[in-house]
Amino acid sequence: MDFDFTADDIEFRRELAAWLPEHLGGRFAALVGKGGSQNDELYAERIAWERELHAGGWTGLGWPAEYGGRPATITQRILFELEYAQARAPYRVGFQGTNLLGPTLIAHGTEAQKQRFLPPILSSDEVWCQGFSEPEAGSDLASLRTRAEADGDEWVINGQKVWTSHAHQADWIYLLARTDPAASRHRGITMFLVPMQQPGVEVRTIRNLAGGDEFNEVFLTDARTTSELVVGEVNGGWRIAMETLEYERGTAMLGYQTQFEREWESVAELARRTGGLEHETIRHRLVDSRVRLQIMHFNNLRTLTSLMQRGKLGSETSLAKIAWPEWHQQLGQLEMDLLGDAGQVTGADYELNPFQRSFLLSRAESIYGGSHQIHLNIAAERLLGLPRDPRP
């Protein structure tokens, strides 16, 4: 049991730790700490920052060099996330491409797809969104109804997707559609790459409860894509999509720990400022929050060791997803309790302060990326071997 790093890892970290503050000064200084999972502020400026990262050689870590990647061990990729969060660099744009579709194509894409799509993901010349959930298919994704019918060399797609983050900014969508109406549930599903800029694709904004508009509905009416843009096999899309979802649950969580520590510090400061620290119940709530944050840190270390030893993570990522949203929601509640009546007042146009935003936006965290209840089921069934829910 040790917490040492190799000489290569230390050098990698040192290089990054020097590069980040240097490049976050100047024209990108205003981006420090900006952006968030439901927070699209300074979007165009953050795209420019992605290009700065790309020019500095910090994108495509661990991707094959022939597609623009840079060799990096898993440890180094983890160190990148930690240093990035430490430097309060802006929330990444292009997560769908860099973290989800990119690795999916590397694993399952054709050579032509990799050549065509991976470089523009890294250079931020193309931005992606994910078309999985539908109004009638959320937790039960396998019941999705969007269908694709072959038309010569092309596919015609009809249906509707929902909760599509950044659809209004995306150039492309990778989506799941039913290609075999006779096959039930996950058996007849295919993953397609579809251009957003076409008459058959219409995007409508969904306003979230914090007033933000990252989410969208995507209506597909005879939308088209080519047969070369099928990912993997026709009717073989489910297995690929499940892998994509696994990527979401892997290294993504690493940056959270540092952000959460910062947020906790700001809440301690808020408690000090508002006189909340005079009350033992507040002090204990703060201590309990910090205790649980530390516990998450210790759990992350064990997960990281597992990741470094095995190369990938499995269902144990459900344990993290069960823990951190609830932690964050409780902290948000404490923030609002400390603000009291003042916390009820917003800026003009419903502009929210960071505490109000955290309180409201954290409600999505136990819903997206697999709901809390789904993850309890996954943990119980796949980690403990308890019997599955009875099926109809």
Add this chain to the structure above:
Amino acid sequence: MNFAFDEEQEELRRTVRRFLDEHAAEPEIRRLMATDDGDDPKLWALMSGQLGLPAIAIPEEHGGAGFSFVELGIVLEELGRALACTPFFSTTVLAGRLLLGLDDERAEAYLGAIAAGAIRATVALTEASGSWSPGQVAMRAVETAGGARLNGAKDYVLDGATADLILVVAQADDGLGVFAVDAAAPGLTRTPLTTIDLTRKQARLEFDSVPARRLGADASTAVTSMLRQAAVALAAEQAGGAQRVLEMAVDYAKIREQFGRPIGSFQAIKHKCALMLTEVESMKSAAYYGLWCVSSGSPELPAVASTAQVFCSDAYVHVTGENVQIHGGIGFTWEHPAQLYFKRAQSAKAFLGSPDQHREILTGLYGLSS
């Protein structure tokens, strides 16, 4: 970076588990818990002679095996899993770690005796208030050229009635002192207490001018250090018991059928088990990190020790309660093991300071005092 045990440590775990499965299975636990002593000299002799367990984290220069606190933690985790009724914690953790922190030849000799399996030992710190805070110790030693004398009482002393050596923490003129008292010392009355958790024996000790030998000088630092290490050791024990309890609950949920199917197929039960899993894994993570902190001398130890105690105490109580619940009616019986772990969880919560006392420590460490 590697936050996992190595193959040798895993082999140690397997060896200890096999040993306890054979020598400390439930019938043995029940037999020993029904006695006042809660101690089987034959078991102790096997633990020392066959496995060298009391010696494991004692440095080689004092006759020990020279392993780290991590190895001791693994042993404690397994003892917690088995709920073994034996004075191992009091001897190796309370007494052993206190002796290690004292600069005194006699302390070193006692360590050698512990390593050899020749003596059981404990620390008598708490008094009627039950506080584990060294600052609350009221007993005052009378020190003369001829030695020291102790008067007063110590309560809730772990394995106090069976220990051969009692290390008494008392106020001295130059600060806090540790005084070695022989079990056979004149003026010492040891009364075993009947406790809810019968697997953990406690005693009241009364001192009427009992002769004692001071070990070292001001021992405030050594006592505080021992308490932090003990907090981590307790977390390891709690994690071991919690893992066993999780297995018990899940095993039952898989086989007990009602309404035509295993109760574990109902989400209410399934989700309870999943939440228990998150708690148990978190307990292990906290305990293991604590073990590493102690063994590496990390300055994080004070915060980690209290963090581990705040979390593990409440988590252990919670999972043992859920285990009773999942078992339904039979979980409420004396005969079923669920009650043994449930009671151990509560005694562990009270032991070495309550979670609220640890929250107060963390309040100070995090700069949150009003």
